Amino acid sequence: MKILFITGKLAERALKETLAGMQAEFEHEVAVLKISVASLMTTPFIIHSLRSPCCDLLMIPGLCRVEPQELEQSLGVKVEKGPKDLRDIPYYFGVEKKREGYGEHDLTILAEINDAPTLPIDEVLSKARYYVACGADVIDVGCTPARPAGNVGEIVSALRSEGFRVSIDTFDTQEILAADKAGAEFLLSLNSQNLHLAPDLACTPVIIPDFGKGLDSLAANIEAVERLGGTRYIIDPILAPITFGFAESLARYAETRRRFPQAGILMGVGNVTELTDADSTGINALLTGVMAELQIRYVLTTEVASWARGSVRELDLARRLMYYARQRGVLPKDIDDGLLTIKDRRVDCPSEAELRQMQRMVTDPNFRIFADRAAIYVFNRDLFIKETDIHRIFDQVKAHLGPEPIGHAFYLGRELMKARLAMLLGKKYIQEEDLKWGYLEHGLPSRQ
Secondary structure (H helix, E strand, O other): EEEEEEEEOOOHHHHHHHHHHOOOOOOEEEEEEOOOHHHHHHHHHHEEEEEEEOOEEEEEEEOOOOOOOHOOOOOOOOOEOOOHHHHHHHHHOHHHOOOOOOOOOEEEEEEEEHHHHHOOOHHHHHHHHHHHOOOOOOEEOOOOOOOOOOOOOHHHHHHHHHEEEEEEOOOOHHHHHHHHHHHHOOOEOOOOOOHHHHHHHEEEEEOOOOOOOOOOHHHHHHHHHHOOOOOOOEEOOOOOOOOHHHHHHHHHHHHHHHHHOEEEEEEEEEHHOOOOOHHHHHHHHHHHHHHHHHOOOOOEEEEHHHHHHOHHHHHHHHHHHHHHHHOOOOOOOOOOOOOOOOOOOOOOOHHHHHHHHHHHHOOOOEEEEOOOOOEEEEOOOOEEEEEOHHHHHHHHHHHHHHOOOHHHHHHHHHHHHHHHHHHOOOOOOOOOOOOHHHHHHOOOOOOO
């Protein structure tokens, strides 16, 4: 296949160097049209410039405000819009073409509504809708220890009537029986204190060790449930918080899988995401990777701490990423940007020398803004600024231009602040484009 890349004069060198360095498996050619800035190309301009292109695919710049379909009809060749940063072209042709079948998973997410019996039914249902919209499969009714409630059955019935799968999280016998009767699908949890309830339950119990005890206790509780006739159960070795046995508990999960190779296993990740002063995104990704390796099929999460908000969506993205990687025997890398919320995959920026060379080709007074990890660069045909402080940048621009309309000042302030954030966080900055925030770009469902 032959691909024709079109660009403007300013990007010619960078595009040719990028294509030369990627060692493409396809034939390609670069057409430099008579325009400085590729993003200013229009449909009539491209049609007039190309006439009858000899190629199988025409690749237009990502920042170009042209609809590929219009060009296809006029030029008679397939047209695609490339990435907004031409340095992402190798990634575009590498990773994007490898994602067939992406999205499958084998992990069930239980999302807990904390202290559910204390909330109005409407609020419980609203939270349930939010969690399901984020990717939850089961709504966990979290009860309050030492405060038995008489409305658990009502809550479960209300959730079931709206089609939600439901689990109940309590050790209180009356709450367990009420939830089971109302149609709860899972019970969290059973140990030696209450496993005598197992024969009378329609729901599937999660068996845990006795409090403060290890795998031998878990094995004993499993054996006791089986003696009582229980054949359907899930086991949970309990994930401990960091500095309180976290590493040992991971080993416990691995040993549990070795001892019980066919058992369904649940991991509750809230002890780590909620009890660690760190963004939950990476923690959820890492723990989902552990679950993928150990073939753990159930995960319980919460979203109580502000830094853990979004955990359900993060687990939903992570389970698809890890499943895809495990099934194909590849690293969970260069597959999906959804969990890269703070830092970007690629942060390529032209060097200062390249930017200065670019400036020499600029013939208009409009400012171009770039940013890397070291500085922010602002230039037009007359001025070149390299700075880290946006106030000093603004002062230099103001001194150069004199009094400016409010709209122009607002534009510069907005773009410089975006560039500053990109420089600090290691994100890619493209002028007039929003910074990328992974799955957060699209926001989370409303929690009304």
